Amino acid sequence: MAEKITAYRFDRLDQTLSQLNREDCAIIAGGTDVMVLHKSRRGVPPNIPNPIIFIDHLSELKRVYQNQTDLHIGACCTYSDLLDDPLIPLPLKNAIKTIAAPAIRNRGTLGGNICNASPAGDTLPLLYVYNAKLLLRSVNGDRVVAISDFIQGPRRVGRHPNEILAEIILPSVFEEGAHVVFEKVGNRNADAIAKVGFAGYIRLNGPRIDDVRFAFGAVGPTMVRSINIEKKLVGKSIPLADADIAQVVAAFDKIIKPIDDQRSTATYRKTVALNLLRYFLTMKQYQPI
Ligand SMILES: Cc1cc2nc3c(=O)[nH]c(=O)nc-3n(C[C@H](O)[C@H](O)[C@H](O)COP(=O)(O)OP(=O)(O)OC[C@H]3O[C@@H](n4cnc5c(N)ncnc54)[C@H](O)[C@@H]3O)c2cc1C
Numbered sequence: 001m002a003e004k005i006t007a008y009r010f011d012r013l014d015q016t017l018s019q020l021n022r023e024d025c026a027i028i029a030g031g032t033d034v035m036v037l038h039k040s041r042r043g044v045p046p047n048i049p050n051p052i053i054f055i056d057h058l059s060e061l062k063r064v065y066q067n068q069t070d071l072h073i074g075a076c077c078t079y080s081d082l083l084d085d086p087l088i089p090l091p092l093k094n095a096i097k098t099i100a101a102p103a104i105r106n107r108g109t110l111g112g113n114i115c116n117a118s119p120a121g122d123t124l125p126l127l128y129v130y131n132a133k134l135l136l137r138s139v140n141g142d143r144v145v146a147i148s149d150f151i152q153g154p155r156r157v158g159r160h161p162n163e164i165l166a167e168i169i170l171p172s173v174f175e176e177g178a179h180v181v182f183e184k185v186g187n188r189n190a191d192a193i194a195k196v197g198f199a200g201y202i203r204l205n206g207p208r209i210d211d212v213r214f215a216f217g218a219v220g221p222t223m224v225r226s227i228n229i230e231k232k233l234v235g236k237s238i239p240l241a242d243a244d245i246a247q248v249v250a251a252f253d254k255i256i257k258p259i260d261d262q263r264s265t266a267t268y269r270k271t272v273a274l275n276l277l278r279y280f281l282t283m284k285q286y287q288p289i
Contacts, residue, residue, distance in 0.1 A: 006051035013060040013137070013164070016053060021139045021162040025053040029076050030107035032100075033116040056109065061166060064088065071170040072135075075111025082110065089173055091180040091199070095126050098184045101191045111165045117151045120218040124151070125199035126182050127168065128215035128223045135167040136160075144169070153221050177210070178203040181283070183276050187263075194218045195264040196272045200280035207237040214280070216273050219258040226255060245281045249274050 008025065010016045019025065026048050028034050038046040055061060061076035064085050071087060079096045082088045083105070099105060099122050113121045114134065124147075132147040139162060147168075150158050159165070180201045186192035197217030203210045212233045216224040229251045236244055258269035 003045075003047075005045065005048060007054065008051065009054040009057070013058050013166075016055060016058065017137065017139050017162070017164065019053060020164065024050055024161050026050040027115075027164065028052050028054050029056045029109040029112040030078060030104075031056075032104050032108040033112055033118075055164060056107075061111070061164070066174070069172045069174050071173045073110060073168045073170070075114075075165040075167060076109050077111075079105035079108055079110070089170075089180070091182045092123070092126055095122050095182040095184070095199075098122055098186070098190045098194075110168055114147065114151070114168065115157055115159065115165055117153070117155050117157050117222070119154055119221055119223075120194045120197065122184060122194060122197060122217070124223050125197045125215040125217040126180070127170075128225050129180065129199045129201040129213040130170045130173060131213070133169040133171065134165055135169060136163045137166040138163040142166070148223070148225065151222050175203065177205065181280060185272050185276075193263060196258075196269050196276065198273065198276040198280070200277070202280075204238065209233050209236050209238065214252070214277060216252075216256060216277075219256050219269050219273050224252070224256055226251070229255075240281055245278060248281065249278055252277060 008019055010019065026034065034048070035046055038048045040047050056076050058076060062074045062081065064074060064077060064087050065072050066087055079099055080102070083093055083096055096105065100108065110123060113123045114127070127147050133144050134147055134150050136143050136145065136159065138160060145158065152158055178201060181199065183198045184194045185196045186194050194217055196219060199215045201213040212230050214225065214230065229248055232248060233244065253274060256270050256273055258266040260266050
């Protein structure tokens with residue numbers, strides 16, 4: 001006979017946080033990663049060692065709102081919710097459209113993609129270039145951490161057991177002059193895990209680069225981003241000189257260290273990642289005509 005699983009589903013967030021403070025529970029939002037991670041053989045319920053606690057229905061975790069130039073996204077917004085929301089920036093919608101199929105998008109959440117911390121998580125490169133901050137809530141109060149500090153390795157995040165990721169904050173996302181792209185390379189346009197993910201952000205003042213950011217997914221244990229390399233381009237004018245582009249590409253060549261696995265080879269991943277970077281740096285959309 002199947003083992004019994006203890007499951008909690010409180011009406012309110014404060015009750016949920018109190019329970020998390022009393023007992024170490026496995027949080028389930030959409031469950032699309034948790035159920036796969038703990039799956040047993042066919043017909044047998046998943047083998048989750050801890051009591052489970054559902055959070056996907058909590059309205060406090062499903063709000064999207066704008067606070068001056070910052071965008072706040074509730075961690076339990078599903079991908080389908082976000083596709084329907086007029087405040088969500090187009091590049092993030094473009095990334096979401098590449099994730100799984102509609103059934104999974106109806107369940108999977110942005111908070112789940114972050115807390116699962118897969119190197120191939122499709123929203124992560126964009127969240128890194130948006131300098132996303134995460135609002136973590138517990139009975140002890142709130143704390144805000146940068147996404148790059150929160151994600152520590154594959155499936156490893158800096159979350160205390162009594163905390164819930166409540167909001168994803170995208171600072172200055174409505175700023176003028178920024179150009180953001182997301183590219184995913186997989187076996188097909190959607191419903192495929194990324195071989196390589198790339199996000200690029202550039203903010204111009206006339207031809208001058210005021211800010212530029214790059215993040216690569218699926219080519220290392222976490223997203224690859226280097227503020228030191230980005231800084232080399234700030235203050236330069238577009239179109240960039242070939243030598244500047246070559247210098248940045250060579251710098252990333254040194255720090256991108258992908259692996260071979262069932263989805264791709266390290267050589268393919270690195271070649272494609274650097275090609276995407278080169279393409280972004282020479283893109284016509286934000287170049288003066
Ligand atoms: C068929 C299939 C296809 C998929 N395709 C893709 C794809 O193309 N691209 C992609 O990136 N992913 C894909 N995924 C993975 C998955 O759908 C996403 O990572 C999704 O965003 C996970 O969200 P969730 O709400 O289902 O997370 P869950 O499974 O509920 O949780 C994932 C992890 O995060 C924790 N967690 C969730 N929410 C919170 C929170 N608010 N606070 C604290 N901890 C939390 C959970 O405890 C768990 O450890 C796919 C999955 C399946 C099954």
